[in-house]
Amino acid sequence: MKKILFTALLALFTVSAVLAQGAKTDSAFKPKGRVSSYTQTDYSVTLKFGDPYRTVTAKNVHIFGADGLEQEINSYNSKNELLSKATFIYDVSRNLTEISIADASGALLTRTAFEYNTDGTVKSESEYNSAAKLCGKTIYKYEGTKKTESYYDGNGALLSRIITVMEGNLPVEVADYYGDGSLSNKEVFSYDTNGRLNQTTVYKEDGTVSSKKIYRYDANGVITELRTYDPQDVLIQRDVYKSDSNGNPVRISVYEISNKFGGTSNELLTITDFQYKY
Numbered sequence: 092m093k094k095i096l097f098t099a100l101l102a103l104f105t106v107s108a109v110l111a112q113g114a115k116t117d118s119a120f121k122p123k124g125r126v127s128s129y130t131q132t133d134y135s136v137t138l139k140f141g142d143p144y145r146t147v148t149a150k151n152v153h154i155f156g157a158d159g160l161e162q163e164i165n166s167y168n169s170k171n172e173l174l175s176k177a178t179f180i181y182d183v184s185r186n187l188t189e190i191s192i193a194d195a196s197g198a199l200l201t202r203t204a205f206e207y208n209t210d211g212t213v214k215s216e217s218e219y220n221s222a223a224k225l226c227g228k229t230i231y232k233y234e235g236t237k238k239t240e241s242y243y244d245g246n247g248a249l250l251s252r253i254i255t256v257m258e259g260n261l262p263v264e265v266a267d268y269y270g271d272g273s274l275s276n277k278e279v280f281s282y283d284t285n286g287r288l289n290q291t292t293v294y295k296e297d298g299t300v301s302s303k304k305i306y307r308y309d310a311n312g313v314i315t316e317l318r319t320y321d322p323q324d325v326l327i328q329r330d331v332y333k334s335d336s337n338g339n340p341v342r343i344s345v346y347e348i349s350n351k352f353g354g355t356s357n358e359l360l361t362i363t364d365f366q367y368k369y
Contacts, residue, residue: 121161124337127368128154134362143359160185175200186211251275261286276301287312313338329357341365 122129130152134145150167164177173195180189191202199221206214218227225245232239240253249270256264261282267275274296281290291304300322307316319328326348333342343363349356 122339122367125369126155128152129365129367132364136359136362145362339367
């Protein structure tokens with residue numbers, strides 16, 4: 092139930108929401124420190140003759156301006172060929188007003204325009220295709236601790252709705268609904284005394300648990316591991332984080348956990364490397 096533009100962004104520029112210290116967000120990871128750019132390279136890992144070999148699946152270069160705001164994301168394929176470019180535009184208040192995505196030749200693919208309320212909260216997002224035709228619109232409504240995002244197609248038909256419940260600045264529950272009002276899934280978040288996300292529980296439409304994620308941090312509050320459990324509370328995946336002295340990740344290794352031949356197997360599935368220019 093993701094919006095059209097952000098589905099494209101997430102597919103082109105995969106970033107873990109954990110890095111942004113958010114429970115559920117479409118925002119890209121913002122590195123700590125005065126970073127002018129960073130390169131994220133994704134690898135798949137396969138075993139050949141008993142040894143792991145990694146293959147590039149995608150590379151994305153994120154470029155920041157002198158003001159610290161992200162300006163561009165350039166996406167490349169495994170052959171280091173440019174696939175697309177996302178460009179970000181902001182107003183004088185540093186609010187994001189437009190995201191456009193173009194292909195390698197510079198031809199526009201999609202554009203999203205943002206409107207804001209007087210208090211700085213997002214009022215709406217309007218998505219346009221390459222022919223400048225409206226293909227989707229999200230309208231935001233704020234009621235106390237509840238935020239509702241209603242997503243419509245270009246003809247005004249309701250496609251989905253996301254309701255987020257906040258406690259202070261932290262989301263504690265996010266429920267996704269289909270256009271007919273039926274529940275798709277719900278995520279519930281808990282935090283430690285320092286405001287760090289420590290558990291996410293995902294529920295299916297019937298109220299049963301779909302999965303659970305547990306977050307671990309080092310003494311400096313930097314994420315070190317994300318553990319995913321199935322509905323029977325069995326560990327099925329480990330995301331292991333290695334970070335630099337600034338607390339920015341330099342590698343994320345994802346392992347599949349399974350029981351094989353009477354023992355526990357940790358199979359490396361993917362690696363994501365980050366390189367920063369400070």
